Amino acid sequence: MPAAVIAVANHKGGVAKTTTCLSLGGALAEQGFQVLLVDLDPQAHLTLSLGIRPEEVRHSVAEALLAQKSLVAVSRETQVAGLDLAPASGDLVILDKVLYGHRGYEYRLKQALERSSLPYDFVLMDCPPAFGTLTINALTAADLLIIPMQCEFYAWRSLRSVLELVTVVREKTNPSLRYRLLVTMYDMRSRVHRMVLDQLRRLFPQALFRTVVQVDARLRESPAHGLPITHYAPRARASEQYQAVAQEICACFSVPSAFLTGSAQIAEYSVIA
Ligand SMILES: Nc1ncnc2c1ncn2[C@@H]1O[C@H](COP(=O)(O)OP(=O)(O)OP(=O)(O)O)[C@@H](O)[C@H]1O
Numbered sequence: 001m002p003a004a005v006i007a008v009a010n011h012k013g014g015v016a017k018t019t020t021c022l023s024l025g026g027a028l029a030e031q032g033f034q035v036l037l038v039d040l041d042p043q044a045h046l047t048l049s050l051g052i053r054p055e056e057v058r059h060s061v062a063e064a065l066l067a068q069k070s071l072v073a074v075s076r077e078t079q080v081a082g083l084d085l086a087p088a089s090g091d092l093v094i095l096d097k098v099l100y101g102h103r104g105y106e107y108r109l110k111q112a113l114e115r116s117s118l119p120y121d122f123v124l125m126d127c128p129p130a131f132g133t134l135t136i137n138a139l140t141a142a143d144l145l146i147i148p149m150q151c152e153f154y155a156w157r158s159l160r161s162v163l164e165l166v167t168v169v170r171e172k173t174n175p176s177l178r179y180r181l182l183v184t185m186y187d188m189r190s191r192v193h194r195m196v197l198d199q200l201r202r203l204f205p206q207a208l209f210r211t212v213v214q215v216d217a218r219l220r221e222s223p224a225h226g227l228p229i230t231h232y233a234p235r236a237r238a239s240e241q242y243q244a245v246a247q248e249i250c251a252c253f254s255v256p257s258a259f260l261t262g263s264a265q266i267a268e269y270s271v272i273a
């Protein structure tokens, strides 16, 4: 089976894109899958959260985007069995600007993924908080887009923009892009959070992951230990919640999962009422 390619993106900053990438990577690896994490953010938070210093990275994902090296050649093992990383480096800042000048820049990552047969079941790509060339590359290459979002009042505006981008990407470079929404940092004591979650459930009954990731301080600690929550604090609430999201993802791709109980369909919604 070719690797299932998943982008984690939202141009809004601080909505748990990197945390979601890392935690889902840990959860899928824990279930016995081979997983490649791709750090497409010049901030290199995913790389840092696995205990790797970007300034010491010799080969980064930038070289794969420039077709100088294969994605496998720039990837490295992490402390977690089954979880590899194509790290970011400072080069990504410049690359984001340089790529604009190149015809067909949107397909660089897709080509890098297709160039060699990847020994992975899942590829998870962490995007920067912007709709630049790197995010467009991720959405062009992806089978599935996960949109992490908080249940804040302003979340609607950014969700609308992300879904508009999905429409453009489907028209131009990736007609089969599917998406799902993931509620993160949910606080059930907050009236606004409860209200927004209710609205999301009504408007996106199938595109919304059934699992909601609640606020959990242990998620803030795990990057300091270079580990996903699933390996840093396996019994933590957030660890169990990300495990449940991983099961829903397996259902999306009809991949048998150790804990799979049902199958989910991704609904196609491109506008918000
Ligand atoms: N469920 C959660 N509970 C508590 N803290 C969380 C949770 N999810 C993420 N965080 C924390 O929120 C902060 C932002 O998360 P993260 O860096 O994953 O967001 P991001 O969307 O990748 O940000 P950026 O847009 O800068 O890339 C981090 O300090 C992270 O540890």
Ligand SMILES: [Mg+2]
Pocket: 017, 018, 019, 041, 045, 126, 127
């Ligand atoms: Mg991030």
